[in-house]
Amino acid sequence: MPATLYVVHGSHPCETVKRALEMKGLAYKIIELPPAMHAAVMRLLFGERTVPGIKLETGEKLTGSRTILRRLDQLVPEPALLPADGEARERVLEAEAWGDEVLQAATRRILWPTLLANAADAPSFSEGAKMPLPAPVLKAAIPVVARIELKLNATSDDARAADLQSLPGWLEKIDGWLADGTLGGEQVSAADLQIAPSLKLLMAMEDLRAIIGPRPCGQWADGLFPGSVGRLPVGAIPREALPVGA
Numbered sequence: 001m002p003a004t005l006y007v008v009h010g011s012h013p014c015e016t017v018k019r020a021l022e023m024k025g026l027a028y029k030i031i032e033l034p035p036a037m038h039a040a041v042m043r044l045l046f047g048e049r050t051v052p053g054i055k056l057e058t059g060e061k062l063t064g065s066r067t068i069l070r071r072l073d074q075l076v077p078e079p080a081l082l083p084a085d086g087e088a089r090e091r092v093l094e095a096e097a098w099g100d101e102v103l104q105a106a107t108r109r110i111l112w113p114t115l116l117a118n119a120a121d122a123p124s125f126s127e128g129a130k131m132p133l134p135a136p137v138l139k140a141a142i143p144v145v146a147r148i149e150l151k152l153n154a155t156s157d158d159a160r161a162a163d164l165q166s167l168p169g170w171l172e173k174i175d176g177w178l179a180d181g182t183l184g185g186e187q188v189s190a191a192d193l194q195i196a197p198s199l200k201l202l203m204a205m206e207d208l209r210a211i212i213g214p215r216p217c218g219q220w221a222d223g224l225f226p227g228s229v230g231r232l233p234v235g236a237i238p239r240e241a242l243p244v245g246a
């Protein structure tokens, strides 16, 4: 029995785990859960409400992208997702934790209010889904789903504005890690897999692609994860919410 990965289509930590499974050469099947409803299903199946979740061949059930990547490294050591050298390993673990706790969560807080305000463009985020909903159903569902997600992610227009003011500093940090080799090394690491998908999802908003895309981190993320899910045109984020000078 191959592993079974539970995802929401387009979810950035799910992309992290998918790529790790592919790098390890592990066969897996995907169960796509509908956004917002997924939290209840995950709670029932895994006792935790977030995707990604995985049922491994061993019978283990795990959630949390970092937890899953640690276990994959134990099960299939090569290619290793963490450097062997102690100091380099610590730096990668620190960047990975920051990517999970800060950037990944902020990406959700920025995206959901933007999707709610731009519901007409939101169906682009379900393109490529395994079970696409018919357009009229999708149109009716998006505002409902987005409102639930605002609650799940404790976000709002104000929370988005605060995150967007932090964005330039975060991009500096990521570019710094790329410059010193913590990210973007010869061997793709757990930190690379954690941070690049968040940048990709942020860049699905064209207002943010204009800020992130030309930077080293934007080009790196596009190179590592060339596909994309969704597109919200320029103007989807009000100008006054964008970082000063953007």
Ligand SMILES: N[C@@H](CCC(=O)N[C@@H](CS)C(=O)NCC(=O)O)C(=O)O
Residues within 6 Å of the ligand: 008, 011, 012, 013, 039, 049, 050, 051, 052, 063, 064, 065, 066, 100, 104, 108, 152, 153
């Ligand atoms: N940081 C964790 C959690 C991931 C997470 O929050 N996933 C979102 C989708 S991108 C989710 O399932 N949210 C549902 C909820 O918060 O109830 C990880 O990397 O696995």
